[in-house]
Amino acid sequence: MKDQNSMSQSPTDTKADPTETKTDPPDSEDFTFGDWTVRVTKSHIMGSQCEAEETCTADTTPEHLCNFCRYERELSLPSLPDMVFADNILQLRHREGGTITFCALDALRCVNPKESSLQVAHAAVWREARADCQGAQKVVEPYDWTYTTNFRGTLAGALRTEATTERIDLDKLKVREEIKFYSEVYLYDDELDDNGCTRCVAKVRVMPSGIFVVFRHYLRVDQVLVRINDTRLYSPAGASHFLRESSTRQAAISDLRVPASVYTNPDIVWQHLPVVEETVDKICAAGSASV
Numbered sequence: 486m487k488d489q490n491s492m493s494q495s496p497t498d499t500k501a502d503p504t505e506t507k508t509d510p511p512d513s514e515d516f517t518f519g520d521w522t523v524r525v526t527k528s529h530i531m532g533s534q535c536e537a538e539e540t541c542t543a544d545t546t547p548e549h550l551c552n553f554c555r556y557e558r559e560l561s562l563p564s565l566p567d568m569v570f571a572d573n574i575l576q577l578r579h580r581e582g583g584t585i586t587f588c589a590l591d592a593l594r595c596v597n598p599k600e601s602s603l604q605v606a607h608a609a610v611w612r613e614a615r616a617d618c619q620g621a622q623k624v625v626e627p628y629d630w631t632y633t634t635n636f637r638g639t640l641a642g643a644l645r646t647e648a649t650t651e652r653i654d655l656d657k658l659k660v661r662e663e664i665k666f667y668s669e670v671y672l673y674d675d676e677l678d679d680n681g682c683t684r685c686v687a688k689v690r691v692m693p694s695g696i697f698v699v700f701r702h703y704l705r706v707d708q709v710l711v712r713i714n715d716t717r718l719y720s721p722a723g724a725s726h727f728l729r730e731s732s733t734r735q736a737a738i739s740d741l742r743v744p745a746s747v748y749t750n751p752d753i754v755w756q757h758l759p760v761v762e763e764t765v766d767k768i769c770a771a772g773s774a775s776v
Contacts, residue, residue, distance in 0.1 A: 513571040515546045518691050520725045520770065525668040525689070528572035531556070554591060561598035566632050566675035566683065569593075575670045575687040577698070577718075579725065579770045583644035585718070587687040587700050589672040594635040597629040632675060632683045634702050637716045637731050637764075643771035646729075653719045653728050654766065658697060666691040681706040685750070695721040703751035710737050711748045713755045714769040718768070725770040734758035 511528035531552045535541050541554035554573035569589050577585040577765040603728065640646070687700045698718040705711045712735035718727040736758050741748055748754045 493727065514668070516691060518665070518696055519720075519723055521696060521720060522578045522580075523666060523668075523689055523691060524574070524576045524578060525670055526572060526574040526576075527670060528570065531569045531571040534715060552700060556593070559590065560593055561594060563598075564630075565593070565675040567584070568671075568674040570671050570673065573670050573672055575668070575689055575698070575700075577696070577727070579643065579691075581643045581770055583640070583642035583770055585727065585768060586639045586641070587636075587670070587698075588639075589685065591639045592634045592672055592685050592702070593632065595634040595636040596632050599628060600688060608735065631677065631681075631704050631706065632673065632685075633704055633712065633714065634685060635714055635731075635733070636700070636702075637729065638700065638718070640768065645746070645771055646766050647769060649728065649765060649767040651728055651767065653717055653730055657694070658719070660694075660696060661690045664690060664692060675707065681709075682749070693722065695719060695724070696727075698727075701751065705738075708738060710735055711741065711754055711758060713758060715755070727768040729766050729768055731764045732739055732760050733762040734760050 509529060511526050513526045516523045533553070535551055535554050537545075537549075537551040537554070541550050545554070547555065547558075556565060556569070556571065571589055572588065575587040604609060667690050668688070670687045670689075672687065674682075674684045676682055682703065682705045684703045685701070686703075687698065690697045696719070698716075700716040700718075702714040703711075704713070712733065714731070714733050716729065716731040718729050721729045732753055738748060741754075741757060743754070743757055747757065
C-alpha cells in the first residue's frame with residue numbers, strides 16, 4: 486500500500502491517458518461498504534465543440550444539452566482546461582439517500598472567473614498562446630488561468646455538516662491492510678501551454694477499517710510555485726459520517742530545496758509544502774447520532 490495521500494502510483498507530470506475511446510459510453514461501478522455505496526463513473530475526454538447530433542442552440546433545454554454546451558452555459562469561465570472528463574464522477578451515497586459528489590463541473594464552478602490567483606508573466610503568455618483557440622477568443626478580462634479550485638465536494642440529500650475537533654488518523658491509514666476497492670478518477674488536466682501543470686483528481690480506497698477519499702487539485706507553474714489543495718474524507722467501518730479535512734499547501738519553487746523530479750510529482754511534493762490554510766468538519770447522515 487502506498488502512503489495515505491497518494492494511495493497508489495499515480496502519473497507524474499504527464500497528461501492523463503484515458504482507456505476509454507470517445508465513442509464508449511460511461512462505465513460505472515458500485516461498491517457498498519456498511520451504510521455507504523461508492524459509485525465511480527469514468528468516460529472519455531469532453532470534446533472542444535458541440536457534441537450533439539443536432540447542434541445545441543439557445544433554446545435547447547438544460548437536460549438536452551451536450552456536455553460541452555452545458556459547461557459553456559453553466560460556467561462563467563472564458564476558457565476550459567485542455568482535458569475535461571465531463572462524465573467522470575466519484576460519489577459516496579448513504580443508504581438514507583444523502584450524497585457527496587466529486588465531478589469536474591462542480592470543481593470548475595469554484596474557479597475564480599474574474600481574476601487570477603497568480604499574477605505573473607506566465608498568465609499573459611498563456612492567454613496569448615490560446616488567442617486562436619476556439620472558445621478562447623472571448624478572453625478579454627483576467628481570470629484564473631490556472632483553474633485552481635477550492636472545491637470540497639457537493640453535498641445533497643439527507644446530510645448535514647457540523648464542527649468537530651476530531652482529525653483523520655493518518656498514521657492508522659499507513660497500516661497495511663486489504664484493499665477491498667480502489668479507483669482513481671480524473672476530472673480535468675491542463676499543461677498550461679508548457680508553463681506547468683494543473684490537475685484535478687479524486688481517489689477512493691475502501692479497506693476493512695473504513696473508506697478513505699482524497700480529492701486533490703495540483704498546480705505547478707514553472708519557475709514560480711507549487712500549490713496543492715487537498716480534501717480528505719474518512720469514514721470508519723460502521724460509521725454514518727465522514728471526517729473532512731481540507732488544506733492548501735504552497736511554496737515558491739525557489740524555496741523548495743528538492744530535485745525538480747519531486748515538485749513535478751504531487752504525491753511526493755505535498756510533504757515539502759507548508760500549510761497556509763486548513764478547514765476541518767464532519768459530514769453526518771441526517772438521522773445519525775454524532776459521535
